Amino acid sequence: MSDDNNKPTLGRKPLGLKRTVETGQVQQQFSHGRKNTVVVEVKKKRVFGKPGEAAPAPQPEPVVEAPKPAAPAPVAPKPAAPAPRVSEVEQTLTRKEMQEKLLREAEEARLALAEEARRREEQQRQSASEEEKRRAEENRKAEEDARIAAEKAAAEDDKRASEAAKAPSAPAAEEPAKAEEAPAQRGTTERFPPARKFTPVEAPKRPEQPKPNRNRGGDDRRQGKLTVTRALDEGDGGARARSLAALKRAREKERRAHMGPAGPREKQVRDVVVPEAITVQELANRMAEKGADLVKALFKMGMMVTVNQTIDADTAELLVTEFGHNITRVSEADIDIDTATDVDAEDTLKVRPPVVTIMGHVDHGKTSLLDALRGANVQSGEAGGITQHIGSYQITTKDGHQITFLDTPGHEAFTEMRARGANVTDIVVLVVAADDGLMPQTIEAINHTKAAGVPMIVAINKIDKDGANPQKIRERLLEHEIIVEAMSGDVQDVEVSAKTGQGLEDLIEKISLQAELMELKANPDRDAEGTVIEAKLDKGRGAVATILVRRGTLKVGDIFVVGTESGRVRAMVNDQGKQVKQAGPSMPVEVLGLGGVPMAGDTLTVVENEARAREVASYRHEQATLKRTAMAPASLENMFSALADKAKIIEFPVLVKADVQGSVEAIVNALNKLSTDEIRVRVLHSGVGAITESDVTLASASSAPIIGFNVRPNAKAREAIERNKVRLKYFDVIYHLTEDIAKEMAGELGPEIIETVVGRAEIKEIFNAGKKDKAAGLLVTDGYIKKGIHARVTRDDVIVSKTIIASLRRFKDDVAEVRAGLECGVVLEGTNDIKPGDTLEVFDVEERARTL
Structure with missing residues (x-):
């Protein structure tokens, strides 16, 4: 019996498992030439059968023979004689080997069937191709025959026509001949379809197989990202969907076309607001007209303008009137909000708390008094113990009424802040220290109060101190036309002590009484x-x-x-x-x-x-x-004169940053007051907030110091300061700032030079003194002349040169000093431009530290 692996498998090597020579090893062969050898356990096959029956004979293995076209004889079955031998072979096989064998045989059978189907399909395709070629050849031959027959028929017709032209008397005799030839010709052409008589026949094309749809979800599955545009496009076959407005316009157009030409539409008259100056395009927009139409109208008026050009209100009024609109002229000032004209009705007003401003000189106890009133300690939080911000507080009295207090700084640098406090306040409490009296800022606060026209209450503070004299304060107030009630006046006064709390209740009562007399009211039910x-x-x-x-x-x-x-x-x-x-x-x-x-x-x-x-x-x-811009020089002459004045004055640039806006104003005003005719402060930039990198860049470009008042630089600004070596000055008390800047400004000017004239002399003769120098014979007319002193030579009251007395002699002796009325000889250092008749003026030079 031959081995099963040696069976013919249609001319190709069978796939599957093969047994190796070594017992217990099986080699697996896979596609692409891969192999694998595995070790199997060899066992004898167990044969099961019914009792009393012989062992069943093994089934013959299925054999698939390739079809042979020459002799398709059937394959004879194997004889049953060698069955015992097959049984012996199979007994040596294991169950696993039997399964692999069966699988291999089934796979070979499947491949054989596939190969047979492929060959059958190939034969059908070849036969179809041959049939198509045969049909095409027949069509070509038929077409060729038809063409030849047609050519012959046309030649015969031409021949008959020429013969008929030669013999016109015999048409009747030729008719039977034509009739006889017609059937013959018709019989010749009837063999072929008349429609294909003169048309070339092309080989029929193979029907194209429909490409398989790779979309698993069906044909309507969209490829790529779904967008609104694609969703709209796919719905109408790729055309972009029209908007609702476009559809409405199209319907309106169709409706007008069906209804015929409509009459002229009525012009819509508009109310056009025209300011003092407006561009042509803006005016066209307000009129709902075309800008080009307005430009044409202006061209007719003789004005060559564009749509972006600005026109005045008069021209705009002409245009609005010409186009048939109504004009409403307004000024630019109407844009701004004018609160003065907005007056509340009397029935809407309700009682409001009074606003009380505390004013007075620095260190007279204003903030301490306010601390005692509201029970807080604000004064300890202020740098240097002085108030540098306007503090606003509200307290509630024992009877339930509220009073708003504004604490203004008392230092002279905060004049504008005090002025603002007087403008927003209802009552001013003027704090005067009983042991100090009226000071400059106290008098300034009195003037602000009078200018604001608000009532005043005088609080004489620090009466607990030794040497306090309240009566003296009242008398001093008479100098400024402030007459208190104790002296038969109309100004209330009260003696208080912020330290002990004495008189605080009286002060609150007087404030409430004054507010009640003023009938302070406001409308709370409106925009604030x-x-x-x-x-x-x-x-x-x-x-x-x-x-x-x-x-x-x-x-x-x-x-x-x-x-x-x-x-x-x-x-x-x-x-x-x-x-x-x-x-x-x-x-x-x-x-x-x-x-x-x-x-x-x-x-x-x-x-x-x-x-x-x-x-x-x-x-x-x-x-x-x-x-x-209006404050700038109006003409070139003024500008050049201003530049010339600036050239004579030394500028001291600074950059100011503070924590609040009021401090910025106070610092800038204080620095401007330091300016003199020789040097002035130039504030490059002033602002509120921390010192930033842009501030450092500006200061570095101008070589100016940065003044920080209660502010510090951020991280980037600190790096820029170190990198650019910019000077940074920190302050928290304003008069420390002004003192330091004043010293720096004085240092910029340098020490002050003071010249003191000590003597004058008249040059009589000129002598040679050495190879280069010249000596002058003098007559001292005033004062004295000393060796080494500064001197200047004048000729006709014009200074010729400035020099120093290098040598001084009287006769042949060197002397240190020569008095008036005596003659002497001098050698001047660094100059020989001297002539008889010149005047020599000597002077001492003294340097003093400059102060502003």
């Missing part, structure tokens, strides 16, 4: 208006402004404009550090949410929307810019 008491730039909270509400109620979320800045109220903090949702009249609050740091004294006004706030802020910013 207030005044900026102080403003600063906080690192964590941004721009922060202390607002004193004058009327209305300021709420969180209100949109406002303050000065050249606008914003929205994000949060409000009262004087105790607590957040509040709203602030009524006479209540001081810190407001967060500003777009920038406003100026102290600016008015805060709540507006209806953000657009209005931005419009007003932009207008105010433009007006401020115009004001600054």
Whole structure:
């Protein structure tokens, strides 16, 4: 019996497992030429059968023979004689080998069937191709035969026509011939389809097989990312979907086309607001007209303009009238908010707390008095023990009434801050120390109070000190037309002690009485208006402004404009550090949410929307810019004269940064007061907030020191300061700042040179003294001449040279000094430009430290 692995398998090597020569090893062969040898356990096959029956004969292995076209004889079955031998072989096989053998045989059978199907398909394809070629050849031959027959028929027709032309009398005899030839010709052509008689026949193309759809989800599955455009495009076959407005326009166009030409549409008349200056395009937009039409109208008027050119209100009025619109003329000032014309009705007013400002000289106890009133210690937190910010506080009296206090600085640098305090206050409490009397800032506070026209209450403080004389203070006040009630006047006065608390109740009573007499009222049920008491730039909270509400109620979320800045109220903090949702009249609050740091004294006004706030802020910013440019020299002559004046004066540039806006103003004013005819301070930049990198860059470019008042630089600014070697000065007390800057400015000028003329002499003769020098014979006319003293030679009262007396002789002896009325000889150092008749003036030079 031959081995099963040697069976023919259609001409190719069979796949599957083969047994190796070594017993117990099987070699696996895979596709792509890979092989693997595994060790198997060889066991004898167990044969199961019914009792009493012989062992079943092994089934013959299925053999698939390749079809042979020549002799397809059937394969004879194997004889059953060698069955015992097969049984012996199979007994040596294991169960696993038998399974592998069966699998291998099944695989070979499958491959044989596949090969047979492939060959059958190839034969069918070849037969179809041969059939197509045969049909194409038959069609070509038929076409060729038809063409030849047609050519022959055409030649015969031509021949008959020529013969008929030669013999016109015999047409009747030729008719039967034509009739006889017609069937013959028709019979020749009827063998072929008449439609294919003269058309070339091409070989039929194979029908294209439809490409399989690779989309698992069906044909409607979209490829790639689905977007709105693709979704709209796919719905109408790739065309872009039309918008709803386009559809409406198309329908309206169709409707007008069906209804015929409509009559002229009625012109819409508009009310056009025209400011003092407006561009042509903006005017066209307000009129709802085309800009080109306005330009044409202006060209007809003789004005060559463009749509971006600005025209005045008169020209705009002509255009508006010509186009048939109504004009409403307004000025640019109407954009701004005028609070003076907005007066509340009398029935809407309600009683409000009084605003009391504490004024007086520095160190007279203003803040200490306020601390005693509100039970807090604010004075200890101020640098140097003096107040440098306007503090705003609100206290509640025993009877439940509220009083708002403003604590203004008493130092002379804060004059403007005190002036703002007098303008927003209802009552002024003038604090005068009983042991010190009236001082310059006290007198200044009296003048501010008179200018503001507000009532005053005199608080004579420090009466607990030894040497206190309140009566002397009252008498001194008479010099400034302040007559207190104790001296039959109308000004209330009270003796208090902030240290012991004496007289504080009397002071509160007098303030309440004065407020009651004034009948202070405001309308709380309206949009808020207030005044900026102080403003600063906080690192964590941004721009922060202390607002004193004058009327209305300021709420969180209100949109406002303050000065050249606008914003929205994000949060409000009262004087105790607590957040509040709203602030009524006479209540001081810190407001967060500003777009920038406003100026102290600016008015805060709540507006209806953000657009209005931005419009007003932009207008105010433009007006401020115009004001600054208007202060510049108006002509070239003025400009050059100003430059010439600047050239004579030494400039001391500085850069100022402070914690609040009021301190910035006070520092700038104090520095400007230090300027003299020889040197002046030039403030390159002043602002609120920490020192930034841009500040350092500006100071480095101008070689100017940076003055930091209660502020410090950030990390990047510190690196820039070290890199650029910029001088940085920190201060927390303003008069320390002014003293230091005054010393630096004096140092820039250098020591002061003082010349003192000590003698004069007249040059009589000139002598040679050595090879180069010349000696002058003098007659001392005034004072004396000393050796080594400074001298100047004048000729006709014009200075010729400045020099020093190098040698002084009388006769042949060197002397140290020659008095008036005597003659002497001198040698001048560094000059020989001397002539008889010149005057020699000698003087001493003294250097003194300069002070401003």
